[in-house]
Each structure stands twice: as structure tokens, then as C-alpha cells.
Amino acid sequence: MSQSATSLASRQPATLAEVAAAHPDVPRLIILKTDVQRRGVFYSDRALSVLDPKIHSITGTHIFGTRDGKIAPRPESLLLRDGTSIIITPTALEEDPYVVDLVDGQPFLFDGGQPLEAVDYWPAPAYYSKMSRSGVLMKNIVSARPQRLVVNPSRTCTFWNNGNGCGFCDIVPQTKKGTKELNIPVTLDPVEVAEVVAEALREPARFSALFLTAGSNVGGAAPFDDEVETYVRVLREIGKLFRTKKFPSQLMATAFTEAQLQRIHDETGVMSYTADIEVLDEALFSHHCPGKAEWVGYEEWKRRLVRAVDVFGPGRVNTGIVAGIELAPPYGFATEDEALSRILDEAEDLARQGVSTVYIVWSPRPGSVLGKQRNPASLDYYIRLAKGLHALRVEYRLPIMFDDYRHCGNHPDTDLSRLLNFD
């Protein structure tokens, strides 16, 4: 083979069409979704002109900030025609995002001026416009995805107290903004949360999952006891609404000890547990997640995940990674192949012990330590990662329904798992 032919053959697929051609076993819609998450979106004035807060979910309640650093009324996120969500962050035009514009009044994703795919703005639930007992808009207490209620009992993280917040995270700056600009409470009253959830559930078939997450809190007799207490109090109040002891739900939290996990399991109705390790490499974990490294450590984080399977059961525990930060200079892997190999090896080590790994696409946010970087990961890398994580679920028979397109919507790899059949 000639040198030019060699370089042509080995050239990594770059465009959406090239990546789709290279991965015919992956739905084009999922590839598109992944690329939209990777590059972000910009809404045209026309696209924003059809945004109606009575009908659509508007940005503003998210625990993390946007890529363009603004809090402004824009669609919370998008739905594709396969029911998959694209959870995106508005992005400045200079960063070459996809554009949302209209075709015959219908929002469409555009790239290079060409319409690619129709999208729907997330529908607004009926309770969003109502006020809570303390005079706060209910949407600022419990937010919604197309099928999920989201409760953030505490919008702060004590890892930031000594400067050890995760490098990709902007929870504290975002909380300050949200508190000031949107009157979002930093901590929630469990009784008020349950009242809002009850109001939300008056709408037929609107929600099939309840999701809790907050920043880490090292306080308490044992580290993180205070964080556990917060979740238990909120979940107990919410649990009073249901006639079953357990209800479809997910707790995303710090990696807790067996005793803490057992308490959560025994005293609440929560059915699944997620503790995000963020990056599957010990050195990078220590670098990007210094608070988690200080208070738990990489190997202990993994061990606690595995122990959580004993408490919550197989197919009910997973961990999330912020895919892309493992490539961020100067400490990241030199090549995507090297990163994939390392991540999938580590993910397999967890999978064979009953723990799934899911990823989100890293979106550098201005309020984070890594906010000035650009995500170096290619679309092809993300698709290969999605296929690799999905393949591990197939090999180790790990269902992921609690964190799928309906219950979360932010993981391209679990979108692929919609076709899993473990019958």
C-alpha cells in the first residue's frame, strides 16, 4: 500500500457521516445525539421564538451551568424522534456548535446550514408554573426530564471548601448564580419536596422515575453521614406518597460505606444507586477529583461500588464517567486508543463484579477548573466508547433500565442498551 493510501485508510472518521459509515451497527440518531452533546447547540432567534414556557421546559434549574455561562430562557433540552433525549448545553457560535432553527415551524438540528433532524423541546410538566408552600416556583424545587423527576436536596459540595472540587464541575459557582438569579434554595425542606412531588404526580404518565443527587458532604460522625442523612430525610418524606415500600428511583451520590448504603436501602424506597467515579484511571482520578481522592480514594471508590451490588442487587448499581477529561492535557492519555483501552479494562473489572459504567460527554463549563479547555475527544472515540460499555453490559448481563433513555437520557451507551434482551 502506498503511503498516501495508508494514511487515507487509517485516517480517523471525523464527520458525522464518516462516523456513521464507520459504525453501521450504531443508530445514526445516537451518533447525532452524541455529536450534539460534544459540540453543543446554539439556538437561533427563530428557534427561541417558538419557545413557550407554558408548553416547554426552560433552562434554569440545572445543578450545573451552561457552556456559554449564561442563565437565560432556552429549551432545557431536546427530544429526538426515537424518544431519546439530547441533554445539551447552549454553546457560543464561535465554538462551532450545531444550530437549532426552524423548518416549517418545527425545530430542527442544523449543521453547516443543512437541516439534519427534527427535534422537540422537552415538554413542561403541569406543576412547573405552580408555587410551593414557601413561595418558590415548584420547578426550582423539583425539576423534570421527559420521564424523570429530579431532586437536588443540596446544591453545594464540601470538596470545594479546601479547593478540592472536581476539575470539570461548576456546582458551587452555578449554585451562587442560581440562588441569586432564580431564587433556587441551596438546601431543600423534605416536606416541601414531597409536596411538590405529589403535585407533579397528579399529571398522568408524566414520570416513571425519581432521581436524587446533591454535592458531596463530608460532614457527620463518619465522613458523609450528613449527606446520607439528607437523602434519607428527603426519600422518607417522598416515600410516604407511595403504597409500595420501594419505588422506581435512583440515588446518585458519593461512594458510601456498606453501613451507610445499608441504611439508605433499609430506611428509604430508593431502588438503584450510582456513585460517579468520573474517570477510570487512578492517577487521573486523583488529579481531576482531588476531593474524592482525599476522602475515599480510587480503589476504595471501586470497592464501595462493588459492595453496593450486595445491597441494591445486580443491575441496580452503576458509576458514571465524564468522558473526555481522560484526554485533557497535560495529564490525559496521549491517544484515544490508549484511553479507550484503559477505560474499558477498568469498566470490565467493575462489570464482572456487577457494576455498570455509563458515560456523559464532557462539556467544559466556564465555572470549572477545566472550563477554559476544549474537549479534545473525537466523535469516533465517543461511539467506540459507547459500543464498548454496551458490550460489557451484554457480556456480563447487566440491565441498565434505571439509567436508560427514559430514566436519564444523558448516556449514549445506555441508549444502545434499549435493545438488550435478557429474557
Next chain:
Amino acid sequence: MFPQLTPELLEVLAHPATHKVIATIDEDGSPHAVPSPFLHARPDGLLVHYELLETSATNRNLLRGLWFDRKFAVTLVGALGQTFVIKAVPAKAEISGPAFGRAFESVRSVLGDADLAAVWLLRPQAVIDETYTTRKRDEEDRHPFSIHLDRLLVPRDQAISDRTQP
């Protein structure tokens, strides 16, 4: 453009006594046909299938069809034997919003404590009239060689009568 659904077909589709079956293809290529009791048409000509079970083979197969451009078939059998086969492709899966909520309530008004996984919008690609009387007539007109000879015999009584005529 996709084929128009005729008034006759729409009448059969809307009739409560009509049997409605949706047939999809499993990953291994084997067919999978199940009733679709809530199947109906929208004014824009799209068919609507309520999928009640998230992990059903039909739900997975429709998703696979939407992702990878695979067709499936809907069969309608009316009380008088009117039969239509509609070849279609999945156009959209709705999982949230006011229309989804209304569908959920509609299902529960019939089945009681039931759930709803998705409202599938299905785009017809072809409509085939498989009503037996229609197909029989067509078959005999266009394919006369398929007719068994004994069906063409002069009726026995008439033949005997003819032979005994002086």
C-alpha cells in the same frame, strides 16, 4: 408522500370488532406478531400504536426499525372479513407530553391498571387489500393457471341432466 388510507380501510380500522395485529421482525429475523388493540389513524395518515410494555419484543423491534430502516406490517381483519395489510415504518416514539398522557388515560379507561411505554407513530408505505373475496377474484382473473380443474367442471347434476336429454 405515503399512501392514503381509504375511507373503507379507515372504517374497518375504527370499528371495535376489528382484529388488529402488528407484526415486527426480531433481531434474528424471525417474525413476531401481536394484537394492537388501540391501533388507530391520525388525521395526517399516520398510524398510532400504543405500546404498553417497555421491554416487549414489539417495542424493541419497532425501535430497531426506526434506527435501521426496517419495515413491519399491520393486519386488520374486519367483522365481515375485510382484510388489509399495511406495510409501514416507525416514524416516531413519543414518551412524554400531553398526547402521551392522554393515551395513557385512554389505555387505563379500557384496561384498568395498565401502563404505557410509548406512543408509536407509524408511517404507511403500502396498503394491500387482502380481503378474501377481493383477492380470490383478482387471483382468478390474473392467474387462471392456479385454478384446480375440478372447480371448473360442469356441476355433476347438470352434467347427468345434459347426458340424459333426448
